Amino acid sequence: MAANVDENVKALQEVRRREENASCVDCGKPDPDWASCALGVFLCLDCAKIHCSIPSINNVKSIRMDHWEEGQVEFLAQRGNAKAKARYEALVPAYYYRPVHTDCLVLREQWIRAKYEREEFMEPGKQSSYSNGLMEGILWKQGRDNRQYLPRRFLLLEREGCLKYFTKHDAKEPKMAIKIDTVNAMFQPEKTGHPNGLQITYLKDNKTRNIFLYHEDGKEIVDWFNAIRAVKFHYLKVAFPVACDQELKRRLTRNFLKEGYMEKTGPRQKESFKKRWFTLDHRRLMYFKDPLDAFAKGEVFVGSGENGYSVLEGLPDGTQGSFTWQYGITIVTPDRDYLFTCETEKDRQEWVAAFWHVIKQPMTPQEYAVEAYFKLKP
Template sequence: MLFPHRHLYPGLINPLRWNHGHKALCFSGLCSELRHFPWGNLPLLLIPLFIPSDPDWASSTLGVFICLSCSGIHRNIPSISKVKSLKMDHWDDAQVQFLAKHGNAVTKATYEAHIPIYYYQPTYNDCQVLREQWIRAKYERKEFTEPGKQLPYTDGVKEGILWKRGRDNGQFLPRKFLLSEREGCLKYFTKQDSKEPKISVKIDVINATFQPAKIGNPNGLQITYLKDNKTRNIFVYHKSGKEVVDWFNAIRSVQFHYLKVAFPIASDNEIKSRLTRNFLKEGYMEKTGPKQREAFKKRWFTLDHRRLMYFKDPLDAFAKGEVFVGSSENGYSVQKGLPAGTQGNFSWHYGLTIVTPDREYLFTCETEADQLGWIAAFTSVINQAMTPQEYAIEAYFKFKS
């Protein structure tokens, strides 16, 4: 039987077959047809918020298609979203017509009408706290439906308590943090009544990225900054997912407005691309020393664009060492395997070599998948041309070595 509401879906697959339940329509027919249709050609109705490749769920109250990982978040907000399966649940005529009338594009136009340019919009690959607070900000708190709303991350100043990991003892203790757009810095204080901060960091050298697995807390945030051109890590969390995401977006807000002044002719999108970033890759590898005869030691590695850092422990405040990864046109490359005749005790046998103008860096990975993943990450960096600022960083690395 042809889909009875097909006139509501112009440009969709024709014909659409439907299965009937007892007194309601089953959505599995539509789902089955969509499964074989290229996403790029779907009408605006079906553009998903997180663009999963194969959505099996929809919210019958919001009128949006959602991915599996976000369906659980929607279920936890039953007052605004009722989740139904496209394959297993029955949809009555009113629900079908509501979905046809709305869809992801129409819903987006309502609930995402006034998102600040700096606000981080997660994808289905992002961590739970980012996705949950994004969904709650849109549908529960309606933060983006009107222009000029006063929100916790829009004032240019934010003050509050975050639980910070001690640099030496590893204990998480409450610390007062102060973010100021006027001063262009982030400060933290060891005591709430302290007048002088323990650390004050300029906003243009700060990065922030969520690291729930590494920190061991679902709201874990890693803040990094450069001190004497070396990376310093600060690990924090807050018991409230909303509060820690507000801090994250407040940092992005202050960064954005700082860079707008520093680079007045740059477009908003250019500045947005220079805000907080996720690390390209992290994980364990083994490394040897410059003589390539030392024993290979297991270390935690972080690739932050052109900085490859290695740590004895993933939660160390400072890296044991940093390597600059330049571009292919400047003599940098990554090779699969280790040089012939490599000596040293290594327990992992999937090697790779980073070639720089000055020396070779040898690493081993536990699995072939890890090896290929690291090679792909290094290749993506090496294939990019270097900026003038990166040439200056490269010169510093050569000078200190």
């Protein structure tokens, strides 16, 4: 009996060592140590927990801690992650967001449910809720001034290339019509305090505007997210006809490079440093009095190193403004230096790394135009 157990363990480890099984089938996390007896795939612990909540695929076991029968090991050997992806991800649209292990729970859960429970990507026509260029429904939107979430009707129209929302369900005219080419969307559960919290940003008069939304139903909010990506993808297909799908996908939605509190001083560098919430959205460094503010109090353009931008640890000698936090950062631009302080050395290192990530990249023609706008601002 013991010999059979040892043989099963050895065979299981051989299957697990295959290159196709070296990462979680659903989120790509390396070294998965769980497996599905229902699907014959290898999973990380977090995705295994999601599988356990879905009755049709809830037969999962630990590779290290559970006992494996010979037939179960043979099933894994015959299936594996590559075959499962070929079957369950056969028709994933180019614009559909495939979550990774660092993404929030609602994205990962709905990806798994879409694949195995709803089988959305196994035959054509099952993605109609977010793929036909038209989506309408009620989302809970945070008020700009009172911070209360109220139901608002949203309308996404590919033929007009815009996202609209209405303050009343039967209103004829929208409160706001947002051009889809300026829209970005990202999930922000921690920031909004809701597991399905979504942040939408867009440009208004070349300034960033934030909208915070949620829906109680995870499928509904993820469908909205992918519908926005779908409409934007089709818009970019027309705008950049020679660009490949992979290049267009990178332009659909993006997470902020870095967010968090820092202190800042004013342009004379003699004012007291004030605590602000900062968001680095590629070349736009924005600061807010509160993380959920609709508009930034100010924005700083972060260009490339070849155009005179750099970031330094520390503050210039003789800095006069009083500050509470001791870990300084100086952003050097062609026009002026910006001074910040961080609460910890870890925070400083993370911010410096994020700034260098941007500064090392050459600027595009569109970014030169944005830089020119920033220089013309009063």
